[in-house]
Amino acid sequence: MLEAHWGVHADVWSVTSWTELRREALAVDAWNHRHPDEPQRTAHVATRLDPDNGPVVAVSDWMRAVPDQIAPFVHADWSSLGTDGFGPSDTRTALRQYFRVDPPAIVVRVLECLAQHRTVDQSCPTEARNRYTSLQGGRQWL
Structure with a gap:
């Protein structure tokens, strides 16, 4: 969606264990x-x-x-999305929509x-919200 609708290339990574990434980073730290007095090591997540x-x-x-x-171990600007709290989750899709961790929200x-960062026009997030809300039959998800 980022590439097709907004011309933005993004790398997508799958994390099998957030805890293991943290463990390794703590060990490096x-x-x-x-x-x-020795050359400092860098955590795997920081290098990636x-x-x-x-x-x-x-x-x-x-x-x-x-x-x-x-x-704390990622030196890039950081933002996270997650399913904090309780909500209607009859399906995984409904859960992701409710907590805004579905593709449009991402x-x-x-x-x-x-x-x-001024990498895209300031109007892009608003345009995206409007576009994806209309695709969901006008249902507000943001």
């Missing part, structure tokens, strides 16, 4: 503190999510606190981040 490649939007079907556990969040 501890090693660096114990070895201040380079700030020069743009903002990071982490999305999870879990609470935002789950992906946020690696935020696109809007990415465009908001890019607009802050």
